[in-house]
Amino acid sequence: MGIPTASRIFRDIPVTDGRLRLYPSLFSVEESERFLDALREGVDWKSERITMFGRSLALPRLTAWFGDPGMCYTYSGISAQPVAWTPTLLRIKARIEAATASRFNSVLLNYYRDGSDSVSWHSDDEPELGEDPVIGSVSFGSERPFDLRHRSARDRTGGCAPLRLTVCLPNGSYLEMGPGMQRNWAHRLPKRHGLAAERINLTFRNILDHRAAPMPRDH
Numbered sequence: 001m002g003i004p005t006a007s008r009i010f011r012d013i014p015v016t017d018g019r020l021r022l023y024p025s026l027f028s029v030e031e032s033e034r035f036l037d038a039l040r041e042g043v044d045w046k047s048e049r050i051t052m053f054g055r056s057l058a059l060p061r062l063t064a065w066f067g068d069p070g071m072c073y074t075y076s077g078i079s080a081q082p083v084a085w086t087p088t089l090l091r092i093k094a095r096i097e098a099a100t101a102s103r104f105n106s107v108l109l110n111y112y113r114d115g116s117d118s119v120s121w122h123s124d125d126e127p128e129l130g131e132d133p134v135i136g137s138v139s140f141g142s143e144r145p146f147d148l149r150h151r152s153a154r155d156r157t158g159g160c161a162p163l164r165l166t167v168c169l170p171n172g173s174y175l176e177m178g179p180g181m182q183r184n185w186a187h188r189l190p191k192r193h194g195l196a197a198e199r200i201n202l203t204f205r206n207i208l209d210h211r212a213a214p215m216p217r218d219h
């Protein structure tokens with residue numbers, strides 16, 4: 001299937017112990033607006049709760065989990081059963097798969113209603129994703145900074161690659177966190193106080209062993 005040339009343009013962001021690739025315009029502005037509207041209106045968004053220090057708290061974002069049958073996922077102590085792929089999600093997935101060598105069987109959707117919504121430091125390293133997963137992250141709506149930090153305090157290579165960096169994720173972009181990025185790095189989407197605009201993020205994943213024991217995390 002032919003895809004627009006702009007979709008294929010990418011930039012490798014140099015990082016120690018990992019591979020990070022940004023496609024700034026995998027989707028055009030018009031497509032991104034249509035997908036943002038379709039996802040906001042068409043997804044049954046959930047406000048999940050986690051227990052921290054004995055208190056039940058709502059996650060500061062809405063979420064939804066879609067995938068092939070049986071692709072259950074446990075994150076932040078929440079066990080999610082997949083909703084079946086919708087035509088919109090299959091179109092987004094097809095674009096990624098046409099532009100890259102990656103293949104995914106599930107996706108976690110995050111709806112950030114405004115700048116007070118966020119996700120705190122974590123790695124996508126649940127056992128069902130396997131030892132060294134590739135995570136594909138699509139962004140629609142408001143551009144937000146995405147922070148990454150290496151898990152070790154020191155640069156073990158002695159080189160000058162940064163151990164902490166921020167990547168701005170524009171409307172219509174696709175960030176691929178390749179091998180090494182969950183094992184060696186953590187990431188977060190910090191709050192942007194005063195920002196009124198919404199954003200929807202889709203993190204495509206591959207569940208390798210859906211029977212693996214869950215490892216809850218805080219975020």
Ligand SMILES: O=C(O)CCC(=O)C(=O)O
Nearest residue numbers: 108110119146189201203
């Ligand atoms: O919204 C983002 O860009 C990050 C989402 C994320 O880190 C996650 O779903 O694990």
